[in-house]
Amino acid sequence: MSGANVQRERPVFDVCVIGSGAGGGMAAKVLTEAGATVAMLEAGPDWDAQRDSAMLKWPYESPRRGASTPERHFGEFHAGLGGWSLDGEPYTVGDGEEFRWFRVRQLGGRTNHWGRISLRFGPDDFRARSKDGLGDDWPISYDDLKPYYDRVDRLVGLFGSEEGLYNDPDGIFQPPPQPRCWELAVKRAADQLDITCIPSRLSILTQPLNGRPACHYCGQCGRDCGTGSNFSTPSVLLPPARSTGNLVTFLGAMAREVTVDSRGLATGVAYVDTATGREEHVRAKAVVLAASACESARLLLNSKSALFPDGLANSSGTVGRYLTDTTGTDVMGFIPSMRDGVPHNEDGAGGAHLYMPWWLDNAKLDFPRGYHIEIWGGRGMPGYGFMGGIQNYPGGGGYGADLKQMYRSY
Ligand SMILES: Cc1cc2nc3c(=O)[nH]c(=O)nc-3n(C[C@H](O)[C@H](O)[C@H](O)COP(=O)(O)OP(=O)(O)OC[C@H]3O[C@@H](n4cnc5c(N)ncnc54)[C@H](O)[C@@H]3O)c2cc1C
Numbered sequence: 001m002s003g004a005n006v007q008r009e010r011p012v013f014d015v016c017v018i019g020s021g022a023g024g025g026m027a028a029k030v031l032t033e034a035g036a037t038v039a040m041l042e043a044g045p046d047w048d049a050q051r052d053s054a055m056l057k058w059p060y061e062s063p064r065r066g067a068s069t070p071e072r073h074f075g076e077f078h079a080g081l082g083g084w085s086l087d088g089e090p091y092t093v094g095d096g097e098e099f100r101w102f103r104v105r106q107l108g109g110r111t112n113h114w115g116r117i118s119l120r121f122g123p124d125d126f127r128a129r130s131k132d133g134l135g136d137d138w139p140i141s142y143d144d145l146k147p148y149y150d151r152v153d154r155l156v157g158l159f160g161s162e163e164g165l166y167n168d169p170d171g172i173f174q175p176p177p178q179p180r181c182w183e184l185a186v187k188r189a190a191d192q193l194d195i196t197c198i199p200s201r202l203s204i205l206t207q208p209l210n211g212r213p214a215c216h217y218c219g220q221c222g223r224d225c226g227t228g229s230n231f232s233t234p235s236v237l238l239p240p241a242r243s244t245g246n247l248v249t250f251l252g253a254m255a256r257e258v259t260v261d262s263r264g265l266a267t268g269v270a271y272v273d274t275a276t277g278r279e280e281h282v283r284a285k286a287v288v289l290a291a292s293a294c295e296s297a298r299l300l301l302n303s304k305s306a307l308f309p310d311g312l313a314n315s316s317g318t319v320g321r322y323l324t325d326t327t328g329t330d331v332m333g334f335i336p337s338m339r340d341g342v343p344h345n346e347d348g349a350g351g352a353h354l355y356m357p358w359w360l361d362n363a364k365l366d367f368p369r370g371y372h373i374e375i376w377g378g379r380g381m382p383g384y385g386f387m388g389g390i391q392n393y394p395g396g397g398g399y400g401a402d403l404k405q406m407y408r409s410y
């Protein structure tokens with residue numbers, strides 16, 4: 001049998017979805033439930049939180065106390081298989097540029113370990129240019145998107161509180177967990193300074209939903225949740241997609257190029273089987289790129305043909321340009337009143353119970369837009385690197401019993 005015949009006998013899927021993270025998982029669920037047959041290509045291996053989550057592991061169960069490894073840059077118990085560099089997937093940046101590209105490779109992508117902070121864009125975020133003359137307005141408004149936010153909230157489940165803040169719209173919330181000791185201390189100070197400080201909005205269940213149990217407050221969402229109480233694609237989106245019988249998942253399938261016919265329409269995706277190194281092809285009438293923002297752009301640029309010499313969907317030449325990112329930084333402080341505190345139950349969700357949405361009036365500031373503040377603190381399990389830098393604390397450091405006492409005290 002010739003290669004051409006073999007090719008013809010392969011099934012033609014309605015849609016090929018590249019990537020199984022937040023974007024790919026939702027595309028697969030919606031499409032399969034609408035009756036489409038879907039081939040999902042995922043570059044990484046399988047990930048199943050019930051089997052793979054290290055949610056309940058103690059640091060001493062590892063000789064490295066959970067330190068990072070080349071395969072898991074956030075630590076060996078962390079649910080992200082990858083980091084800022086991936087074996088066999090190098091990248092370069094322009095002269096004088098600095099860009100650290102965080103990537104994971106596994107079923108569910110970053111949804112297995114993201115912070116679960118689930119905030120809606122507000123009305124002003126859709127008309128930023130009209131407000132401050134920078135960037136562009138969106139062609140849709142918050143009201144256009146609101147019904148979809150509502151649907152996602154009902155499907156995913158998140159906690160929060162109804163605050164009625166104009167540009168931080170309320171969602172459909174489950175009750176938020178109580179703030180912990182350090183959070184109450186920060187909240188007290190924020191109230192005195194007139195800084196808005198409200199319950200976080202996290203995709204973590206505080207009540208059972210759609211067969212998933214409520215969180216039992218182990219505080220380890222970064223390791224993924226073995227009970228499926230927080231949101232990840234494999235726990236929430238893929239089971240209903242699979243139950244339609246319309247989803248076929250290809251693991252270890254690194255998409256290389258979207259193939260097109262002589263009219264320029266997609267015919268499928270060429271991918272590399274990472275186990276054999278062989279090039280394969282999956283046939284589909286339509287292709288959804290959901291391999292993460294940069295990788296999806298790379299795939300479009302990689303998909304060159306006589307019809308599209310600069311890559312697919314790139315007649316403007318803007319694919320892969322004008323990238324922006326969500327930047328973050330952290331500041332650490334020490335609250336003296338919490339020193340020598342009485343050990344008590346600090347269990348909670350794996351994320352901040354309180355946060356500060358943008359609270360200032362931009363008209364009175366010399367910069368546009370804003371930021372939010374997430375609060376972290378409390379006693380963690382003493383794993384690798386625990387309280388590193390204690391010598392920098394007032395009176396900190398020391399040796400032997402003194403050092404141990406300092407750890408307890410701080
Ligand atoms: C540590 C961390 C914390 C975060 N916390 C938050 C938060 O609290 N709130 C928030 O809103 N956002 C958060 N984010 C961001 C959020 O996780 C991402 O924006 C979101 O998951 C992106 O979804 P995605 O589907 O585009 O990509 P991903 O989730 O990265 O999925 C892409 C998938 O495609 C696969 N893939 C890549 N290339 C190929 C290829 N060539 N062929 C086949 N498959 C491929 C990958 O293996 C991966 O599974 C966080 C991110 C990180 C890293």
Ligand code: SF4
Binds near residue numbers: 218
């Ligand atoms: S804190 Fe809750 S949601 Fe997070 S891993 Fe633990 S039980 Fe699951």
